[in-house]
Amino acid sequence: MPSDATPDNKSAIAGLFQQALFAAFPALRDAADPFVIDVEKPKNPDHGHFAVNSALQLAKRLGMKPRDIALALVAALPPSDLISGAPDIAGPGFINIRLALTAETRIVAAIFSAGDNFGKSAAGAGQKVMVEFVSANPTGPLHVGHGRGAATGDTLARLLDAQGFAVSREFYYNDAGAQINNLGLSVQARLRERAGIDAPFPEDGYRGLYITEIAERYALKNSQDPKGEDLDAVRKFAVAALRHEQDLDLKAFDVQFDVYYLESSLYTDGLVEKTVEHLVKTGHTYEQDGALWLKSTDYGDDKDRVMRKSDGSYTYFVPDIAYHVTKWQRGFTRAITELGADHHGSLARMHAGLQAMEIGVPKGYPDYVLHQMITVMRGGAEVKISKRAGSYVTLRDLIDEVGRDATRYFFVMRKSDSQLTFDIDLAKSRSEDNPVYYVQYAHARICSVMALWGGDPATLAEVDLSPLTSKYESGLLRALADFPELIATAARELSPHLVCVYLADLAAKLHSYYNAEKFLVENEKLKLARLALIVATRQVLKNGLAVIGVSAPEKM
């Protein structure tokens, strides 16, 4: 449900100034490219709620001084109860507008009426979007990198959901490739070792301790095959065991998928074959050195790619194309693929492959969101992550050590494009100073005040807010009004971290307010107005935390 009661003061003010502009300078309306007023929100509160910089932009076009244009604009401004007093003309020609208190406080009633839906929008209604993320090979436990992917992807999905898109979360299992075979061989080797057989460990085998554990369990459950001679059975057992572990980890991380798509099904359903045949038919392939190549350079890739090796098997990216074709054919007009940045090399060929199919897939399909590598520090030293060597920090470790909320928040609070240093000792030792606690504390703190007051928050929905005149109150009102636009921006830019930035700021405003003013004052009108404001703040904190999958506790 969209919160369509949200007052749009910005557009209203833009409209007023547009009127004023055309009244003062009719030539701009009649021109081939009529000038459009842009209203912005200044960072500095001293510059009012909104600012118009059109006078500066128009100086050259009109051949006038910016300040004179600004004066003319303000003079032509139609009267409105939105604006408090006459707009200031500041600096070289900025026009600063202060909202009337009634316009400013309208947001509180909107939040009360929308509740958990405040911040949602119907912008994406009727559009199916798929977010594919994690997509870890079932060859080992989920590690920190998968954790960052899980938190980022899930938050993206929640953001798009809040924008009204029909979102499907999907996990693509590479369960058919050489790595899986390798997994089977690794477990088999441990089984043989266990049975006292002297056999070399596979060169590219997985050496993690979990392999030995899986071997133990296999031997226990398959007494007829203690040496793991049935490689197929060993492999299936190992994959099932690891998938189960991953599912438990994801559950603990509060990440759920709608669809688990198996790479192997692309083969059994014949989609891989079909894709190859189709690409041959569209003429974007050629044979060379006994292999079948895709002319991906036709579509911007920097070199052509082998599709079918000379031994007759396919390279991994053929099923990948087939998979992405199914996304399009399943009706997902938008698809977002969340990947570790170490896979960025495959983006160009993926886009090229989809274009070469010539089935009407848009050029940038799918959108890629990459998360940069995480450097894990433990004991002041970098922990090298290597599945093969079996040395890494698992997602489970982090959840157990620093908690789900803090882990999710940490992974999302940074731009996914930048590398992240996750210092385990720091996160553990200072877990109570985690930024997420700061935000959660703001929520819990409001709950405490409300409990002390003892009244029913719902009765605050329509109280008179005219006593809210301090700078703290104005700042909070402004931040609350920004929330819907923030969610829209974060969804549009595919930038979950913006939500954390916003929440930290909102929490800071609340804490400052708390320390500067008393809420439970004698003056009844003032008390109710302040309580209404902090209840609205609590609602927005809660909605924001929900977007990043972090709980909003009443007590901490």
Added chain:
RNA sequence: GCGCCCGUAGCUCAGAUGGAUAGAGUACUGCCCUCCGAAGGCAGGAGUCGCACGUUCGAAUCGUGUCGGGCGCGCCA
């Protein structure tokens, strides 16, 4: 060599559509609990936004070049 990402305070990082005096956390110093919870607040110092040139009335933001760091460039996945 080519491609992608990053370079902002001592450290970790924000800075959407180019705007006014570039922000937060942390660390350091000093203050503040007779409304709830000091897990908080207030104040202070700290930055030639890697560098250069360009576009613009205006650049941390856009463009080109350059330096530094990470990653990727296989008939591996």
